[in-house]
Amino acid sequence: MKIALLGYGKMGRTIEKLAEEKGHSIVFKNTKDSSDGKLENADIAIDFSSPEAAVANISKAINAGIPIVSGTTGWLDSFDEITDLCKERNGSFIYASNFSIGVNLFFNINEYAAGLFASWKEYTASIEEIHHVEKKDAPSGTAITIAEQILRHSNQKEWKLDGKDEGELKITAKREKDVKGTHIVSYDSKIDTISLKHEAHSREGFAMGAILAAEWLKEKKGIFTMKDVLGL
Structure with missing residues (x-):
């Protein structure tokens, strides 16, 4: 699975490490100030950015037809806007306040x-x-x-x-x-x-849950939650 990391802080780096250990590759990553790779090469995007950047990051992935998993918090005033866009574009989206x-x-x-x-x-x-x-x-x-x-x-x-x-x-x-x-x-x-x-004892629980959600979402269309991923 080719992954775009939208946000490359501590969580992004942890996801990168664990994803590569599972045989996935990181084809794009960005921060507030820079980017590396091409978003359009990704099979899926994972967003752990900032409240200020999340809406733009999620929108960019949906508009590019790339399924996206977001664990960024603090932006939910715009949640309806994002879900409306996802429905309009027949996209794939999971948001969770916590992926552990x-x-x-x-x-x-x-x-x-x-x-x-x-x-x-x-x-x-x-x-x-x-x-x-x-x-x-x-x-x-x-x-x-x-x-x-x-x-x-x-x-x-x-x-x-x-x-x-x-x-x-x-x-x-x-x-x-x-x-x-x-x-x-x-x-x-x-x-x-x-x-x-x-x-939580480490960030790995959050990262592994986000990767699991990305693997689950990759071939699906719609708006989902971690309850769907875990069958709860």
């Missing part, structure tokens, strides 16, 4: 737990996420996905970064040196606390 297989299993556990707690109003949900200091968006896209799942089963109306009001689902975002990504969901009552935690 473990995180996607965690999402399923989180939604199931949220349903269990829906009847027990004495418990209040909250979310804490911890990432490396270079991460630009806060809260993380993964934390937002977790929050949206909880809100579907809760009396809380919206999530809020450092929220304090009773009707808000509080998300706390911390930035620390060399943290790959930790997410903790807590249900607190006066008598106890129940917590669910996912802690």
Whole structure:
């Protein structure tokens, strides 16, 4: 499989290494300031760029008829625009706030737990996420996905970064040196606390999930999620 890497930071380099170990080749890669190779030679594109560059990168791939997998967060105000373009061009697109297989299993556990707690109003949900200091968006896209799942089963109306009001689902975002990504969901009552935690130990889990999604998407048309890829 010939891969275009849209964004060539730490994640892009990790994907390159693991993809080549699996026998794939990188035929194009770009950063904000430079590019190498030809996008049109790619069978598939993988976007881990920046919130500012994601919409242009994804659009360019779709317009070129290249299936694209995107793990960039912080650009979802334009999500409908991208899905409309994908439908118009009969393209292929997967977006995930997190491609780690473990995180996607965690999402399923989180939604199931949220349903269990829906009847027990004495418990209040909250979310804490911890990432490396270079991460630009806060809260993380993964934390937002977790929050949206909880809100579907809760009396809380919206999530809020450092929220304090009773009707808000509080998300706390911390930035620390060399943290790959930790997410903790807590249900607190006066008598106890129940917590669910996912802690990434390396970027390889995210990269391997993105490569798996790219392999799955290559011959398909439409808009998909990691649930489709993993059969969840």
